[in-house]
Amino acid sequence: GMRVLENMVNCIGHCTSCGHLCIERQCKYGKYSFAENIVAVYEIEPPENLPELIDNPYNLLPKKLPKADLVLATGLHNDLYMELPNLLRISDISALIIFREDPKNAPPGIVKYIEEECEEYGIEFEAPKPSCTLRPKSELKVISKFIREFRIGKPLVELELIERANIRKITAVKLYTSAPCGTTWYVARQMLDYTIKSFSEDHLRKMYDYIALHHHAAPCIGSMAYDHELGDTILHWGSYIEREAYLRALGLDRELRDTIKERLMKKFPATRC
DSSP: OHHHHHHHHOOTTOOOTTGGGOOGGGTTTTTOOOGGGOOOOOOOOOGGGSOSSOSOGGGTSOSSOOSOSEEEEESOOHHHHHHHHHHHHHHTOOEEEEEOOSTTSSOHHHHHHHHHHHHHHTOEEEOOSSGGGOOOOTTOHHHHHHHHHHTBSSOEEEEEEEEETTEEEEEEEEEEEBOTTSHHHHHHHHHTTOEEOOSSHHHHHHHHHHHHHHHHHTTOOSOOSEETTTTEEHHHHHHHHHHHHHHHHTTOHHHHHHHHHHHHSOOOOOOOO
16 A cells, blocks of 8 residues: 555655655656645554454444545455445545455455445445556546546556667656556566567467566566456556556557456466365
8 A cells, every 4th residue: 555655745855766766756756746636545453463363343443524525445454445435434535446456455255344334324436456457437427536536547558759760769757647657667668668679469468478577677566476356467467557658659559458368267276286
């Protein structure tokens, strides 16, 4: 959760991925900060430090939340997650987003329960896995406004290129939406001056590997543990999604469809003898 918070606040020095090669205000620093939009931050002990069953969630949760439009939660104990719809109802808050970056975080049964409770209370709800799959939806007015204003969710970029002798060089990357953890900014920085010699399968595969390398190095906050819900690791899904942003920006619709199909295909965890 801290990586997401730091990305939204965007305080100088929080991003250390580029080390001494940081270009500071030529990248993300100074371009935005949503510190004034964040009403409150609550930090709670992780599930592994808490009892298996929590009889009274309000020993850990606040009795009521301050006035706000939306709550963003991640990494909580399941018993605390299950109480959130009621807490939002009491606090007159309109929307709830749960970011799930680990297979153990808010499993499907818990998400289904929260979804049903939120529907009963008239609370908008999304639980993207990974968080970089979050997209606006016409029926979710508050959540869609949050995505557009905070510019986090499924990565969306625009590229400027120069072309000489059919060789394309990326000269600028404009970010409309970043992955919530901020990894998209780091990948974009590394894609500056990247040369695409052709759109052949071999050259595109090199670009995919280059994006994946820097997506992993950022590092992405997605778990490397196998996730049965996705049929892959959450980190690998994040890597596909970063790749899709560049294919979309390059107008490579067929390759984009192939990548989405590849991402959605169930992989099986390696077996050990």
